[in-house]
Amino acid sequence: MIRPLLAAVLLTLTCAAPAWAADNPLVEAPAGRLEGRMSGEVRAFKGIPYAAAPVGDLRWAPPRPAAHWDGLRQADDFGPACPQFRAPPGGIYWAPPPPMSEDCLSLNVWAPAKAGPKDSKGAPVIVWIHGGSFAGGSSRETLYEGTKMAGRGVVVVSINYRLGVLGFLAHPELSAESPDGLSGNWGLLDQVEALRWVQRNIAAFGGDPGNVTIAGESAGGLSVAYLMAMPSARGLFAKAILQSAYTTSAPELKQASNGTPSAEASGQALAARLGAADVASLRAIDADKLIAKSAFAYFPFPTVDGKLIPRQLVDTFDRGEQAPVPLIAGFNSGEIRSLMILAPKTPLTAGAYEKTIRDNYGDLADSFLGLYPSRDMGESILATTRDGLYGWTAWRLAAKQTAAGQSAYLYIFDHSYPAADSAGLHAFHGAELPYMFGNINRAGPYWPAIPQTPGERAMADAMVDYWVSFATTGRPKARGAPDWPAFGRPGYFMAFQDVPKVSADLLPGVFALHESVVCRRRAAGTQPWVWNLGLAAGVIPPKAEGC
Structure with a gap:
């Protein structure tokens, strides 16, 4: 923590304090001078380049910091999205297709109007990384x-x-270009470079x-x-929030493993x-x-390369080699x-x-059928995939971070509303996003319409409070809602239902079953995990030592 704090002090001493007019806030950052826009009591700066355009010979190369610019840069619109399938x-x-370009490595900053380097420490910072299966999405989406x-x-x-393919392609020729003999993971390297930009520049916006x-x-x-696991990202963040993450097996760079070809072979x-014929x-x-x-024809995914x-x-x-930071982890009841x-x-x-x-499932079949019975096959199939892919990941993250001596907070989002329920989409994948960003009036054209009622606004207010409180102090709290206890030995969790509710021991027996399945697959080394579940599992390997 010392190095980031020293960086904040140095930036406070060396950067001119931000000045802004009523409609056009100005910031003098180490990267250059920026003019943004006001939105109520919030300053918004959009489309700020954090890395050079990865084009030409820089395609499939580590990101390079963006050059300092001279003069005043307008930061009033989002940068283009990275190329993706429409x-x-x-x-x-x-959502309507955004402008796209390989020159897409930009970020956006929203900062309280009263926050600035004049503050002794600055405001807490949340860096948001969008989803989209590593194949789509951008920072300009309205929900964000x-x-x-x-x-x-x-x-x-x-x-x-x-x-x-532009963000995750590995290839022997690309590995040969690298001093470390590595390729792939370009998108993750971009994320690290963005975090480095934040370390260098965010104090000028009032952030800590x-x-x-x-x-x-x-x-x-x-x-x-992955950022928690990457040595190169260590020290660039102090807390982590993982919503509907999935810790599936990843390809290795140079050799087939866990039933998956090497990344270079792919x-x-x-x-x-x-x-x-060549790169x-x-x-x-x-x-x-x-x-x-x-x-x-190509499935983008991070690569285990032995270094990054x-x-x-x-x-x-x-x-216990992950970043030693507090975390929130959770999933949605209707993910699938x-x-x-x-x-x-x-x-x-x-x-x-x-x-x-x-x-x-062999000797595990009775346990499986007890949890996912045949009397309601449709619901059992949905629950199997939800629990083994997203639920097991969130539970495991909370348990492992607790074992590492850090505070961890587990949740399940089980909140819904009439339009979603009538479409059979109760608490679907991503359904928490309008609430935790406070944007229940900004969902996309085909998103089930969220009613603008006091109850929905109260849920959004509570989730924003919990997320902001965690980012501020490491402890999620919300006005007018129960305190969220750390996971701990009882396995406490927060259920976002009609209102937030605290309970313990989420889905008894479920995560132990999926942990046993993954343990056996890891020991055998011949099967991937955890996309292949239930009816699609294939034959689970026999019980192994330690499983």
Whole structure:
């Protein structure tokens, strides 16, 4: 903590205090001079470059800090999104396609009007990492607008990072270009560079670089877990929030493992599919064409390379080598209701369901069927995937961080409203986002409409309070709502239902079952985890020592 605090002091001494007019706030940051816009009592600065454009020979290379600019830079609009597949309209997560460019490594800052380097320590900082399966999304999405949070006294930063094949491609030639013999993980390296920018610059906006919370949902939550595991990110943040993260097995850089080809082999296979004889040929392909041709032929994911990501996340957390910071981790009760592609097809009969489970789970089948019975196969299938992918991850993160001597706070989001329930989407994947950002009036065109009622506003107020309080002190509290106890030995958790409610021992027996399955797969080393669950599990390896 000493180095970030020293950085804050030095920036306070060397940076001119920000001056702003009523409509056009000005900031003199180490990166350069910026002019933003006011939104009530919040200053907004958008589209700030934190790294050089990764084009040409810089495509598939570590990010380089953006050059200092001279003169006054307008920061009144979001930067372009990183190149990604343009989905057709209709899905609940759909938004109008944003401008896109490979020159996309920018971030946005929302800061309280009264926060500035004149304050002794500065305001807490929340850095938001968007989701989208490492293939889509951007910091400009309306749900992530930071005004409501910043109005509670924190500085909110949202970032772009490289996606898809441009963000995660590994290839032997790319590894040969690296002094460390590594490739892939470009998007995660972007996130680290953004955090370094925050350390250098956020004091000029009134933020405390010694009190940074990294937060994200879905692939953003998984990114937070990887940042906790990356030595190069150590010291760049003080707290972590992981919403609907999933600690699946990751490919290794140079060798097949856990039933998955090496990342370099996957990169070579994609190059062959694209007719590219070498990396130079890949770099010559237009970004839009590259994304279009690889969108359904390449699965972007972080790579275990032995240095940037030393080992599988479960191994890092088992060894207690993750960042020693407090965390919030949780998931939604209806995660899979909007992600039906992850749910196996329901069998025609209960007997067929039970037979497949017994064939797959062997001596664990009775435990599985007790938790996920055949009498309601549809709901059991949804719960299996939810619990093994998102629930087990959140529970495990809370348990491992508690074992490491840090405060951990577990939640389940089980709140819904008529439009979502009538669409069969009770507490679906991402449903918490409008509430924790305080933006229940800013959901997308196909999002089930949230009623603007006192009850919905109260839930949003409580969640914003909990998140801001945690970022400020490491302890989540909310006005007019129960204190959120740390996970601890009883396994306390917060259930966001009609109102926030505290309980203990979430889903008894569920996480122990999934932990046993993952333990056996890790010991065997021949199967990935945890996409393959329930009816799609295949034969689970026999019991191993320690499992």
